[in-house]
Every structure is written in structure tokens, then in C-alpha cells.
Amino acid sequence: MTVQGLDRLQRKLKRFPMAVEQEIRAAMEASANEIVALMKTLVPVDSGELRESIGWTFGDRPRYSQAIVTAKSPNGNLVLTIYAGNTRVRYAHLVEFGSSPHINGGQFAGTQHPGTAAAPFFFPSFRALRRRAKSRITRAVNKAAKKVAAGG
Numbered sequence: 085m086t087v088q089g090l091d092r093l094q095r096k097l098k099r100f101p102m103a104v105e106q107e108i109r110a111a112m113e114a115s116a117n118e119i120v121a122l123m124k125t126l127v128p129v130d131s132g133e134l135r136e137s138i139g140w141t142f143g144d145r146p147r148y149s150q151a152i153v154t155a156k157s158p159n160g161n162l163v164l165t166i167y168a169g170n171t172r173v174r175y176a177h178l179v180e181f182g183s184s185p186h187i188n189g190g191q192f193a194g195t196q197h198p199g200t201a202a203a204p205f206f207f208p209s210f211r212a213l214r215r216r217a218k219s220r221i222t223r224a225v226n227k228a229a230k231k232v233a234a235g236g
Contacts, residue, residue, distance in 0.1 A: 100232045101159070107224035107231075108157045112164045115217035116140040119153075119166055119209055126205035127168075128179060137173040138206075140166045150176040153210050155217070168206055180206050 120140055127135050137149070142164055145152050149167035156163050168176035182202030188195045 096232050096235075100229065103228040103232050104225055105157065105159070105161060107228040108221055109162055111220045111224035112155060112157070112162060112217075115155075115213065115220055116164055116166055119213050119217070122209040122213060123166075123168070123205055126209055128203045128205070133173050134168065134176060134179060137170045137176070138166075138168045140164060146170065148174060150174070153206075157221075166210070176206070179203050 117140075120138055123138050124135050127138065129135055142162065144163075145154075145165045145167045148169060148171045150169040153166040154163060155166075168180075178200065180202065181204075183197070183200050185199040186197050188197050
């Protein structure tokens with residue numbers, strides 16, 4: 085028994101992972117840009133440093149960043165990280181979740197801190213756009229499959 089076109093099918097299947105990875109990468113970038121843009125509009129602005137510290141990267145988060153969301157491609161080769169904070173901005177979690185009243189230590193030891201109300205910006209943005217990002221990635225996989233099947 086022989087299968088006609090087996091070699092052509094094998095070549096297409098060999099190209100499939102690379103094509104899918106390229107499409108998924110583009111979909112993940114578009115989704116990350118969209119999520120970060122929404123975060124930057126929702127974050128409370130005092131000096132603007134927190135807003136400017138919000139970003140995304142492929143791979144691990146930058147040092148000193150906080151409030152992290154990590155997304156992996158289905159094959160695990162692509163890891164995208166959305167973060168807030170940097171070496172100067174280490175209070176993203178306090179803005180996101182707030183703080184309770186407490187006695188200060190350090191330079192102002194013994195004084196009473198009244199606490200701060202939560203001003204969520206990070207996780208509401210992620211939750212609002214998570215489904216759209218997942219759909220975008222699914223469409224990217226389908227697009228890559230159709231492109232490879234058509235010989236592209």
C-alpha cells in the first residue's frame with residue numbers, strides 16, 4: 085500500500101510548528117500591547133512613574149517588577165510576561181491591593197499609617213481582555229494551519 089503525496093504532507097507538517105510559532109508570537113504581542121494600554125489608562129497617576137513602569141516582555145520579568153501575569157504558548161516555547169514596577173517603583177502591589185492601617189518602621193518609626201484604599205488597575209485589565217487574547221491566539225493557530233495547508 086502506498087500513500088500518494090506523503091512526502092508533500094511530511095514537508096508541510098515539518099513547517100507547521102515554525103509557522104504556528106510566528107503567528108502565536110504576533111497574536112501574543114498584540115494582546116500584550118492591548119492589555120498594557122488598558123492598564124496604563126486605569127492606573128492612578130500621581131507622578132506618572134508607576135504608569136511608565138507598566139510593560140511586557142518575552143521571557144522572564146525585569147528585576148524588581150511586581151504584579152506579574154505570565155502567558156505561555158501551547159508548546160511552551162514562548163513566554164510573555166506583563167509587569168508593573170522597576171527599581172524606583174516598588175509599590176505597584178500597594179496601589180493594586182491597598183494597605184491596612186499599621187505602625188510605621190524605618191525613618192518614621194512609631195508613627196501611625198492610616199492605610200490606603202485599593203485602586204486596582206492590573207488584574208481588572210488582564211481579566212477584561214484575557215478572553216480576547218485567547219481567541220486571538222486560537223485564530224492565529226488556525227491561520228497558520230491554513231497557510232501551511234495551502235503551501236505557504
